[in-house]
Amino acid sequence: MVAAGLLALSALITLALGRPSATHSRFVVRDKREAVPFGFNKGNGFPLLPPGMLRLTIALPQSNVSGLHQSLLDVSDPTSDNYGNHLSKAEVEQLVAPSAESSNAVKTWLSKNGITPTTTSASGDMVEIQIPAEQANALLNANFTSYVHEASNTTVVRTLAYSLPDDVHDHVAFIYPTTQFIPPANNKVQVKAIQPPAAVSKRSRSRRADIPSQCAQVITPACLQAIYNIPATPATASGNSLGVSGFGGEVANPDDLTQFLAQVRPDITNGTFAVQDVDGGNDDGQGTTEASLDIQYTVGVATNVPTTFISVGDQNQDGDLGGFLDIINTLLKQDNPPLVLTTSFGFDEAPFAEQAPDLAQTLCNAYAQLGARGTSVLFASGDGGVSGPQANNDCDGQAFSPTFPSGCPYLTSVGSTQGNSPETAAPFTSGGFSNIFAQPSYQADAVAGYLKALGNTNQGLFNASGRAFPDVATQGVQFAINVGGQFQGVDGTSASSPTFASVVALLNDARLNAGQAPLGFLNPLLYSQGAAALNDITSGSNPGCGTQGFPAVAGWDAVTGLGTPDFSKLLTLVTGSAASGSGNSTGTGDNSASGNSTATATDSGSASTDTSVATDTSVATATDSSVATATDSSVATATDSSVATATDSSVATATDTSVATATDSTGVDSTDTAGATATATDSSDATATDSAAATSTAAAGTGKGQGKKHHKGAQAAKQQGAKEQQQQQGAQ
Numbered sequence: 001m002v003a004a005g006l007l008a009l010s011a012l013i014t015l016a017l018g019r020p021s022a023t024h025s026r027f028v029v030r031d032k033r034e035a036v037p038f039g040f041n042k043g044n045g046f047p048l049l050p051p052g053m054l055r056l057t058i059a060l061p062q063s064n065v066s067g068l069h070q071s072l073l074d075v076s077d078p079t080s081d082n083y084g085n086h087l088s089k090a091e092v093e094q095l096v097a098p099s100a101e102s103s104n105a106v107k108t109w110l111s112k113n114g115i116t117p118t119t120t121s122a123s124g125d126m127v128e129i130q131i132p133a134e135q136a137n138a139l140l141n142a143n144f145t146s147y148v149h150e151a152s153n154t155t156v157v158r159t160l161a162y163s164l165p166d167d168v169h170d171h172v173a174f175i176y177p178t179t180q181f182i183p184p185a186n187n188k189v190q191v192k193a194i195q196p197p198a199a200v201s202k203r204s205r206s207r208r209a210d211i212p213s214q215c216a217q218v219i220t221p222a223c224l225q226a227i228y229n230i231p232a233t234p235a236t237a238s239g240n241s242l243g244v245s246g247f248g249g250e251v252a253n254p255d256d257l258t259q260f261l262a263q264v265r266p267d268i269t270n271g272t273f274a275v276q277d278v279d280g281g282n283d284d285g286q287g288t289t290e291a292s293l294d295i296q297y298t299v300g301v302a303t304n305v306p307t308t309f310i311s312v313g314d315q316n317q318d319g320d321l322g323g324f325l326d327i328i329n330t331l332l333k334q335d336n337p338p339l340v341l342t343t344s345f346g347f348d349e350a351p352f353a354e355q356a357p358d359l360a361q362t363l364c365n366a367y368a369q370l371g372a373r374g375t376s377v378l379f380a381s382g383d384g385g386v387s388g389p390q391a392n393n394d395c396d397g398q399a400f401s402p403t404f405p406s407g408c409p410y411l412t413s414v415g416s417t418q419g420n421s422p423e424t425a426a427p428f429t430s431g432g433f434s435n436i437f438a439q440p441s442y443q444a445d446a447v448a449g450y451l452k453a454l455g456n457t458n459q460g461l462f463n464a465s466g467r468a469f470p471d472v473a474t475q476g477v478q479f480a481i482n483v484g485g486q487f488q489g490v491d492g493t494s495a496s497s498p499t500f501a502s503v504v505a506l507l508n509d510a511r512l513n514a515g516q517a518p519l520g521f522l523n524p525l526l527y528s529q530g531a532a533a534l535n536d537i538t539s540g541s542n543p544g545c546g547t548q549g550f551p552a553v554a555g556w557d558a559v560t561g562l563g564t565p566d567f568s569k570l571l572t573l574v575t576g577s578a579a580s581g582s583g584n585s586t587g588t589g590d591n592s593a594s595g596n597s598t599a600t601a602t603d604s605g606s607a608s609t610d611t612s613v614a615t616d617t618s619v620a621t622a623t624d625s626s627v628a629t630a631t632d633s634s635v636a637t638a639t640d641s642s643v644a645t646a647t648d649s650s651v652a653t654a655t656d657t658s659v660a661t662a663t664d665s666t667g668v669d670s671t672d673t674a675g676a677t678a679t680a681t682d683s684s685d686a687t688a689t690d691s692a693a694a695t696s697t698a699a700a701g702t703g704k705g706q707g708k709k710h711h712k713g714a715q716a717a718k719q720q721g722a723k724e725q726q727q728q729q730g731a732q
């Protein structure tokens with residue numbers, strides 16, 4: 001009846017202004033679809049208008065988005081003085097709060113129409129109204145109707161166009177749901193039958209060297225511990241936390257978890273998780289595949305880190321995307337949001353690029369807000385190779401299809417690998433380049449190196465200036481999970497995001513115990529010093545759209561990112577930590593040495609970041625906030641905020657903020673300015689200077705320190721316009 005009154009009033013004003021309006025100002029079309037977007041149909045057999053109320057989110061422009069991004073990068077850059085000085089809840093809210101002018105304009109407009117909004121975000125940048133659909137039609141000059149997304153048979157309420165009064169236009173970022181025809185989020189892990197994993201009888205300290213043979217057939221937490229050097233020891237820090245997002249009615253069943261742990265992690269006696277409901281989410285009942293995977297590989301890997309399953313219900317009238325808005329608003333309202341958040345759901349980016357880039361920006365900025373407050377936000381990159389979140393042929397002969405939110409530069413996107421010796425890219429891994437978000441500077445060097453290696457491959461099929469993903473990877477094939485009491489195998493990046501999240505949660509445990517801040521937004525660290533603490537994956541690809549997709553190569557690539565975690569190296573990197581010396585070792589400074597090795601860490605500034613680790617007759621020397629790791633008769637020397645890693649009788653030298661990695665009887669030198677990376681494998685020598693990335697690979701048996709080189713990205717600094725000398729040396 002309120003609506004009828006408004007409609008009558010509108011009709012009168014129409015005469016005066018030519019357009020229906022209840023606010024005495026002219027309607028301006030805000031957004032418009034010429035036709036019902038592909039994949040959607042008029043709701044056949046559904047009532048034209050939904051019987052209940054329409055719940056609309058009105059997003060207001062955020063006042064200082066560039067300030068948010070700047071602050072986020074400042075506290076996340078390991079070379080910044082502000083590294084780890086995360087923003088408070090109030091500080092973040094101040095950056096994204098709408099201007100008083102916008103708030104007032106929207107409030108006044110709604111109030112004139114007899115509508116009282118509820119503020120749904122902590123900063124006030126989103127308000128919600130609940131009104132009958134006819135009233136929404138009048139308010140927005142819209143025609144809300146039911147549409148069915150055919151592939152998923154889900155019904156949504158949308159309008160093909162909506163308008164706003166011209167004096168409100170600039171004060172609204174978007175209204176949701178209106179014209180956004182976004183297919184539901186995808187999380188469909190591939191389920192397979194497997195042999196149930198053998199029962200584990202006793203905890204054994206795992207090392208990469210002794211990966212259980214069973215891991216070739218089925219991945220369990222013990223496999224991940226062995227492959228990635230992840231400790232089984234329970235985390236102890238108070239204040240640690242790990243959140244797992246669940247959408248679409250997914251249920252994590254505690255009995256399934258108990259059975260899973262009894263079989264594969266019997267050393268965990270009290271493995272449990274909490275449930276947080278958003279939008280009336282319900283986590284009772286029979287376990288479902290995705291939630292079981294996500295919970296079993298967080299509780300089962302991040303040993304004793306308090307874990308919460310955040311169950312987002314369907315009271316968002318719009319399935320997943322409404323839930324994506326609601327979960328971040330809920331978490332941002334919390335004084336202590338989880339320190340790590342993993343999400344195994346994602347979308348095709350294209351509908352966002354075409355219809356709702358503003359909505360994508362707002363969600364991305366929400367992840368930036370969490371990161372600025374110290375949360376590490378991780379997303380599975382997707383399971384359709386270069387064809388999107390799920391394999392499909394729609395893009396054959398056309399441009400690749402990136403995924404969202406992975407294309408958001410303020411989160412960490414996780415791809416998948418499979419196998420060992422070598423560990424290779426899993427072909428389903430989504431990866432590529434965003435068409436919405438520009439490439440962030442933290443990955444410019446890494447991506448420039450990749451584009452050089454790529455040459456003309458896939459030219460014209462991707463947007464080379466976009467944010468490139470994924471950032472990292474972990475195993476993602478043949479994960480054993482327990483659903484409804486039965487073991488089954490699953491494949492997908494849905495397995496990888498929880499795994500990497502667990503690594504981060506355990507790293508946070510060490511940092512919190514050392515009195516350090518949680519890691520927060522990871523990428524600036526990962527793309528600089530972190531690269532040397534990851535296993536570079538150099539084979540495999542992610543086919544799709546009728547192509548072979550992107551190849552994995554040495555250095556960053558659009559399938560496995562920078563690579564898979566090596567927990568011990570990451571621990572050294574993020575804590576500058578110290579185990580005690582053992583055997584005939586000498587250790588000074590903040591270091592650890594074992595076997596007949598020498599570890600020397602000198603120089604000051606901050607002693608806790610001068611870190612060296614030497615094992616098995618090796619020598620590691622680190623000075624000036626550097627990290628050196630040497631194993632198996634190798635020598636690693638790092639000075640001036642550099643990272644040097646040497647294994648298997650090799651030599652790595654890194655100076656001046658560079659990264660050198662040497663394996664298998666190689667010698668690497670990396671000198672000079674920010675971001676220089678040298679990686680040498682197989683009896684080769686590489687020297688990288690001036691922001692260069694050099695990769696050197698040699699055929700075996702060509703003599704010591706000599707080898708044929710394949711390099712990529714020696715001119716990584718070009719994008720920054722710096723006139724820097726680049727040089728790569730190495731025997732041919």
Ligand SMILES: *[C@@H]1O[C@H](CO)[C@@H](O)[C@H](O)[C@H]1NC(C)=O
Binds near residue numbers: 066067071
């Ligand atoms: C935006 O935020 C940045 C970073 O905190 C700050 O330096 C700047 O002054 C802010 N700008 C405005 C207009 O408030």
Ligand SMILES: *[C@@H]1O[C@H](CO)[C@@H](O)[C@H](O)[C@H]1NC(C)=O
Binds near residue numbers: 145
């Ligand atoms: C609203 O949409 C319905 C269904 O598409 C259509 O039949 C009707 O004509 C539309 N009304 C207006 C006013 O455009």
Ligand SMILES: *[C@@H]1O[C@H](CO)[C@@H](O)[C@H](O)[C@H]1NC(C)=O
Binds near residue numbers: 153
């Ligand atoms: C689609 O959903 C509707 C409503 O839930 C249901 O009646 C119909 O049977 C479903 N169609 C298919 C093909 O599953």
Ligand SMILES: *[C@@H]1O[C@H](CO)[C@@H](O)[C@H](O)[C@H]1NC(C)=O
Binds near residue numbers: 306
């Ligand atoms: C689990 O048990 C361990 C050892 O008994 C204890 O230290 C830890 O606090 C327990 N964790 C939880 C989450 O109850």
Ligand SMILES: *[C@@H]1O[C@H](CO)[C@@H](O)[C@H](O)[C@H]1NC(C)=O
Binds near residue numbers: 434435
């Ligand atoms: C490529 O990405 C940029 C963002 O980096 C975007 O502005 C541009 O529109 C994209 N181009 C296409 C063709 O989508």
Ligand SMILES: *[C@@H]1O[C@H](CO)[C@@H](O)[C@H](O)[C@H]1NC(C)=O
Binds near residue numbers: 582583584595596
């Ligand atoms: C220490 O050195 C002595 C000889 O000097 C050797 O016998 C012993 O095995 C060494 N210990 C270790 C742990 O390497």
Ligand SMILES: *[C@@H]1O[C@H](CO)[C@@H](O)[C@H](O)[C@H]1NC(C)=O
Binds near residue numbers: 584595616
């Ligand atoms: C340390 O040196 C001693 C004596 O040369 C040797 O027996 C032992 O194997 C060495 N230990 C290691 C871990 O290399």
